[in-house]
Amino acid sequence: MSRITGVLQALKDQGRKALIPFITAGDPAPDQTVALMHTLVDAGADIIELGVPFSDPMADGPVIQLACERALVHGTSLRQVLGMVRTFRETDDRTPVVLMGYLNPMEAMGYGAFADLAKASGVDGILTVDLPPEEADEVAPLFTARELDAIFLLSPTTTDDRIRAISEHSSGYVYYVSFKGVTGAQGINVAEVAEKVQHIHELTALPVAVGFGIRDAKTAADVGKVSDGVIVGSVLVDTIANNQDNPEQLKKALTDLLHPMREALDGLAS
Amino acid sequence: MSIKLTDDMLSMLPDTRGHFGAYGGRFVSETLMDSLMTLEREYLRLKKDPEFQAQFDKDLADYVGRPSPLYFAERLTKKAGGAQIWLKREDLNHTGAHKVNNTIGQALLASFLGKTRIIAETGAGQHGVATATVCARLGLECHIFMGAEDVQRQSLNVYRMKLLGAEVHSVTGGTRTLKDAMNDAMRDWVTNVDDTFYIIGTVAGPHPYPLLVRDFQSVIGRETREQSLRQAGKLPDALVACVGGGSNAIGMFYPFLTDESVELYGVEAGGLGIDTGKHAAPLSAGRPGVLHGNRTYLMEDENGQISGTHSVSAGLDYPGVGPEHSWLKDIGRAHYVSVTDDEAMAGFHLLTRTEGIMPALETAHAVSYAMKLAAEMDKDKMIVINISGRGDKDINTVAQLDGIKL
Numbered sequence: 001m002s003r004i005t006g007v008l009q010a011l012k013d014q015g016r017k018a019l020i021p022f023i024t025a026g027d028p029a030p031d032q033t034v035a036l037m038h039t040l041v042d043a044g045a046d047i048i049e050l051g052v053p054f055s056d057p058m059a060d061g062p063v064i065q066l067a068c069e070r071a072l073v074h075g076t077s078l079r080q081v082l083g084m085v086r087t088f089r090e091t092d093d094r095t096p097v098v099l100m101g102y103l104n105p106m107e108a109m110g111y112g113a114f115a116d117l118a119k120a121s122g123v124d125g126i127l128t129v130d131l132p133p134e135e136a137d138e139v140a141p142l143f144t145a146r147e148l149d150a151i152f153l154l155s156p157t158t159t160d161d162r163i164r165a166i167s168e169h170s171s172g173y174v175y176y177v178s179f180k181g182v183t184g185a186q187g188i189n190v191a192e193v194a195e196k197v198q199h200i201h202e203l204t205a206l207p208v209a210v211g212f213g214i215r216d217a218k219t220a221a222d223v224g225k226v227s228d229g230v231i232v233g234s235v236l237v238d239t240i241a242n243n244q245d246n247p248e249q250l251k252k253a254l255t256d257l258l259h260p261m262r263e264a265l266d267g268l269a270s
Numbered sequence: 271m272s273i274k275l276t277d278d279m280l281s282m283l284p285d286t287r288g289h290f291g292a293y294g295g296r297f298v299s300e301t302l303m304d305s306l307m308t309l310e311r312e313y314l315r316l317k318k319d320p321e322f323q324a325q326f327d328k329d330l331a332d333y334v335g336r337p338s339p340l341y342f343a344e345r346l347t348k349k350a351g352g353a354q355i356w357l358k359r360e361d362l363n364h365t366g367a368h369k370v371n372n373t374i375g376q377a378l379l380a381s382f383l384g385k386t387r388i389i390a391e392t393g394a395g396q397h398g399v400a401t402a403t404v405c406a407r408l409g410l411e412c413h414i415f416m417g418a419e420d421v422q423r424q425s426l427n428v429y430r431m432k433l434l435g436a437e438v439h440s441v442t443g444g445t446r447t448l449k450d451a452m453n454d455a456m457r458d459w460v461t462n463v464d465d466t467f468y469i470i471g472t473v474a475g476p477h478p479y480p481l482l483v484r485d486f487q488s489v490i491g492r493e494t495r496e497q498s499l500r501q502a503g504k505l506p507d508a509l510v511a512c513v514g515g516g517s518n519a520i521g522m523f524y525p526f527l528t529d530e531s532v533e534l535y536g537v538e539a540g541g542l543g544i545d546t547g548k549h550a551a552p553l554s555a556g557r558p559g560v561l562h563g564n565r566t567y568l569m570e571d572e573n574g575q576i577s578g579t580h581s582v583s584a585g586l587d588y589p590g591v592g593p594e595h596s597w598l599k600d601i602g603r604a605h606y607v608s609v610t611d612d613e614a615m616a617g618f619h620l621l622t623r624t625e626g627i628m629p630a631l632e633t634a635h636a637v638s639y640a641m642k643l644a645a646e647m648d649k650d651k652m653i654v655i656n657i658s659g660r661g662d663k664d665i666n667t668v669a670q671l672d673g674i675k676l
């Protein structure tokens with residue numbers, strides 16, 4: 001069983017929901033990323049989604065675009081991101097790490113080399129925003145062979161046939177994008193999300209995590225109620241931007257954001 | 271290495287997943303997949319629909335002013351001292367470039383699909399103007415995304431778009447040029463996918479865009495083929511077109527792909543010189559990667575980050591290229607070469623002074639290369655240059671580069 005499946009199964013057994021924060025690797029600077037990952041875990045993260053910076057993040061709003069730019073100013077490369085995961089693993093072998101990014105940096109490294117290095121570095125899952133399963137027939141088997149979970153997106157526009165097909169290509173969990181739009185936008189409608197996620201649950205046995213538009217504890221709890229986990233990104237990245245010159249203050253600010261979410265999610269269990 | 275292409279082979283490209291050999295495809299986030307699949311299905315249906323095609327042909331004739339002439343450039347030919355040089359006059363189209371062939375087609379598609387809001391990216395502003403134009407004509411809401419740097423250097427076209435009723439969004443992310451405009455257009459599309467049609471301006475983007483833009487632009491090559499046979503009594507020996515995303519070039523090349531005797535030359539922007547790294551010539555100096563929904567030759571660094579580009583012409587200032595060109599390069603059917611900013615400027619002045627035709631700076635790249643090519647060819651040979659657009663929009667840039675204050 002993969003580390004991701006293990007964690008999600010354990011949570012499920014306890015009636016709890018996964019809290020999955022996203023940050024961009026190398027933001028605000030490469031030497032801070034590992035410490036920030038530990039901060040996320042201390043504040044209640046179950047799984048970490050670590051963004052691989054890309055020059056042209058087409059699916060992201062301004063907040064994560066700027067995070068990519070900050071990381072790329074320091075030349076943060078995919079190879080370096082894998083090095084950060086390796087360092088993180090030296091002191092945390094429990095928390096799954098999912099790399100989330102765009103295809104081209106992986107293609108540039110070479111898919112085989114990337115899959116090998118990702119596995120060796122302690123990465124657990126790969127989510128490639130611009131890689132639908134239709135184009136993944138070269139890449140996905142390389143991940144599967146190394147027991148890396150391939151995580152794909154579902155969206156409000158995904159038809160039932162595609163939900164089934166995509167789930168078949170996925171392992172670990174599926175990521176439901178809560179609304180039509182880019183990261184960081186406002187637009188989540190909890191009732192609509194509830195309906196669609198319930199429907200997805202009927203079509204696949206995989207856990208469903210929901211991301212986009214979750215910025216506070218109340219929304220996290222509302223969405224957690226109807227799903228297996230919540231992904232929180234732009235609000236954290238925004239916090240990083242606002243506190244980039246003061247690591248101590250940043251740590252506190254991130255904790256102050258995540259802690260109430262953790263409590264609200266755990267409140268659902270009782 | 272060159273293989274002989276047949277109509278049968280071409281009819282299978284792109285394949286059902288939008289691939290031209292190793293290139294093309296559909297690399298987008300999930301939210302857009304359903305729209306792209308609907309667009310593909312509807313387009314393949316309409317492609318065979320006589321009513322749709324008749325409307326398209328009628329619009330090209332009555333609104334765009336097609337066919338555009340094929341003109342023998344006698345003085346230019348003398349100057350080059352070799353092959354006969356002919357000009358395919360896309361600059362005479364309504365709005366002044368080949369771009370309108372495609373926007374007419376896509377706007378028609380949008381209407382058939384019942385979409386009421388149009389978005390487009392633009393570099394030089396020609397595609398933006400062509401899009402704003404068809405939107406004005408059809409009464410559609412129009413949003414144009416344009417890199418902040420291009421808004422500066424193509425201010426005339428920005429104003430034209432506004433006069434036509436379009437809203438122009440200045441894009442300040444990334445390198446502030448065409449690729450960033452395309453990123454923001456994609457972001458808008460994913461947000462407003464229900465009522466919005468994205469009119470992509472070149473043969474790039476996810477499947478089916480490279481297919482449908484090529485089909486709409488192929489009218490250039492079809493006419494050129496017919497006109498060559500009628501006016502010169504033979505097929506040309508070489509075709510020359512500039513390559514940004516590659517739409518005017520593929521439109522010219524496509525109807526000639528199976529004519530083995532016709533050599534194809536795509537001219538990329540060499541900027542300050544290929545070895546300076548400051549250029550926009552992915553086919554000449556890049557390698558395959560994935561950007562904007564398709565796999566194709568790209569300008570990127572060793573870590574897979576897309577490189578900044580440089581060209582004197584905003585319309586060529588793009589780090590990628592249509593996937594069909596990548597395929598044509600690999601199979602050796604077309605040659606891809608580059609021309610520097612300075613050479614293009616010389617080409618601009620040359621065509622203006624010898625023929626009284628002021629080309630767009632994009633087009634000037636093709637003119638410059640064709641002069642070299644013609645000089646090496648025998649006098650009984652024939653070259654056609656695709657004059658993709660007129661130069662009015664570039665007057666400010668030309669004056670500035672020549673050190674003249676207007």
Ligand SMILES: Cc1ncc(COP(=O)(O)O)c(C=O)c1O
Nearest residue numbers: 396514515516517518585658659
């Ligand atoms: C006149 C003209 N020619 C060529 C181009 C380059 O585009 P493409 O390579 O798609 O023809 C442009 C783009 O703006 C243009 O305006």
